[in-house]
Amino acid sequence: MSSPQIAVVRNEVHSEYEYHCDALSGNFPDAREVDFPAGERPDLDRAAGLVLTGSTAGVYERTDRPWIDEQRRLLAEAVERGIPTLGVCFGHQLANHALGGAVESVGTTARLVEVEFADDPLFEGVSPVVPAVHGDAVTSVGDGMEIIASADYYRAFGTRHRDAPLWTVQFHPEFTPGLRGRLEDDFGWEESDLRFEDVNAARVFENFLSIVEASADE
Known part of the structure; x- marks a missing residue:
């Protein structure tokens, strides 16, 4: 039996950075x-x-990128239809912004981050060490959104809608050690005592696919 159809909405605007969309896809x-x-x-x-x-x-x-408002409307329609949706980084920010939350520029973070996860099926089996690269942050969550992941510097590091199958994460589950060189060159990746060997963040995608499959079976 084939898997349910997932639509990956690529949002990168500069071709030299599309590798993160490729890695996610x-x-x-x-x-x-x-x-x-x-x-x-x-x-x-x-x-x-x-x-x-x-x-x-x-x-x-x-104002400069009208497609952002179009994607806000797409997100609202997906929520209304009950289509399982996962927002990553920009997707995390867009979902919360579209639902009335606030997003602000906070300066670049590019490193492994230790996270406290809530008990949620999206995070089943996921290590609390995750890769993060971002310059903006959700400073207040959208209407209906609850915080399900927090870091010491960023309270709303992951969110979930109370009523709709919508999850969002600020971190990048798709980043692997093989991308470390690109991340260092492009975003000034910082090393720390945390190790990529302890990262299994891609498990988020496996868990999301299981959520989609369960929804399709209902």
Whole structure:
């Protein structure tokens, strides 16, 4: 039996950074990918689940990037339809912003981060050490959103909607040690006592796929 159709919504606006979208999509080999800034759109009538990728754009750049408002409307429709949705980094910020939360520029973080996870199926078996690269942060969560992951410097590091199947994470589950060189060159990746060997953040994608499959079976 084939897996339910996942739509991966790619949000990167600069081609030199698209490798993070490629890495994320690699975790969903059967997904339909859509380049949202380029004008492509997912078919919600066919999508069993949505994944919103990161981006070097900011959700507050709505005047210069009209597609951001279009994606806000897409997110609202997915919530209304009950389509399981996962927002990563920019996707985390967009979902909370679209639901009335606030996102601000806070300066770049590019390192492994220790996180406290709530008891949630998205985080089952996930190590509390995760890769983070971001310059913006959710400073107040959207309406209906609850915090399910926190770091010492960032309270709303992960969120979940109370009533809809919507999850968001600030970190990048797709980042692996093989990308460390790119992350250092592009974002000034910082080493610490935390080790990539302790990271299994891609388990988030496996858990999300299980959530989508369970939803499709209902």
